[in-house]
Amino acid sequence: MESSLPDSTIFYLYNDLHPGKKMKILFTDGGTKYFALEVNSKEAQIIREEIGGCEEPNMEGEEKYCATSLASLIDFNVERLGQNIRVLSTEAGKMQEYTVSARTRLIGDDKAAACHKMRYPYAVHYCHVIADTEIDEVPLVGADGAKVKAVTVCHLNTSAWSPDHMAFQALKIKPGPAVCHFLNSDTLVWVPEK
Template sequence: MAAALISSLPHPHPHPLLLIIFFFILISSIVAALASSSSFDDSLIHEDDRDGGGLVSVSVSVEQLAFLSRNVAGEVPPAILTKLSPMTAHDSARYALNPDLMTPGPGDHDANNNNNDDFCSLAHLACASAFHDSAKTVTNTYTTTKTYATPRAAALNSNNKVKEDPFSFFRRSLLKSGNRIRLPDLHESLPDRSFLPFPLASRIPLNYSALLRIFPALSSESSINLDALVRNTLAYCSAPQIAGETKSCPTSLEELVGFAKSSLLGNGNLGKIVGLASKNMDAKGLGDEVVVGEVKEYEGVDNKIVACHEAFLPFAAYFCHSLSSTKLYGVEILVVDDAAGEIMKKASKSTSAIDNTTAAAAATMLAICHMDTSAWPKDHVAFKILKTGAGQGEACHWFTMLDVAWIAAH
């Protein structure tokens, strides 16, 4: 077809611009066919993000970076950047055209002999033998198992006998420069895995049977802890939203940014968003008594904030929601050591910068305060810790390094 069209041109040597136009039309038609079966509103995906059905072997991560640069202002949180897909556009298109390639082959449905290792390796997922290795390192996530209890998910959590950390929730008055506080255990561990390219993620329904078909290793005895985490994730994602809440469980980078933009900027999606995250949380002092340094409030447009907490699935996924009446803070955390008196003195100077070399700054952490808890479940763990009830004051908690907050760029 291409040869016939080129030979029909009036010049023996066609103009390069005409060739470019021809191949652009061909690429666009292939991408349109791939995207037509998806229910995701892909108006946020620029035409340059669609690679043309694998005609070139450009990395999907290059396209994802370009997508981020058009939609996110400033520095992108490391939690997002480390999850970019390592797949090539060619491989992504190949699996999108034939989704059955993602599943184990005939006769290989033994959970311990998963034959879709090629797919898992190409996409950098936590599946097959990786499940068994990951089971030793996964911990219950602070923000999902202890913070956002819903009736259905809380029932699963009660079976895990997760002990409430008395420092998981606090009052906003705690966020005052110079205060001595004790942090909860914020260290988390989830398997290292990447986002699936959007054309692939959109073909995997968010239900257990669909996941088990592609990742049968979930059902093995050695993966029982991960199986429980997957079921817990699905419980959060399917739970009804509370009053004033907008929620989503994005399983691709495009869905994640798309949900944040639509929640913060409305259906027009004009403008960019800013991603915020806690930093340096592996430093000394976390989980111990620390001192609050400088506190900065982040103000989004119309005070809207989207919080996204990493959830466990074989591929990178998040539980995102936007609640009304929330406030977001960046809090400098200072280590308490032999110079604690000097730290306290310096931290009390709220109008001046902290001398990090003297004050031993450990981390900058995000804290979010939900100012209206009237719609929360009456048995929410926050009320047990704060000794209050629904609607009886604000409830604040910290973000781990796995969590990301989004606000609209001014």
């Protein structure tokens, strides 16, 4: 989740996002891995870690599922959010500084699911519903003038999170405050249609 752009991050505090705010952001996708991997290679280790995340216990207030097909991906979200839902994602953007060009738009709260594409040889999505969240769409303008609509998730209560979570390290804070983060362009966010 850390950006490779120097002095940049995908994390920010809840009240930090307002028109005129400048942030260095790299919107990436997880990429695709293929089956021709050496057993002890870095790529094989990444795959082991990714699948290990599916088997870890849920965080407090989290319900998760690793979807291995399009049908199971849709079923997970329909079961939790109902039949009338829509899916959103961040538009792809290149590595540069972005400025928030207008007010953010609330597109979902509490009842939302995020499905992150995992780095795996075939399509696996790590889907989870986390309590006390807010989903916003943020209009951004890049230094080169490119416009990007980014989707962010704000976790309104982080008191139960591990103090070692990378968000706290990036923001230099302790668990508790609301923490938000931009989503990569290959993450799908599902919300009930209003």
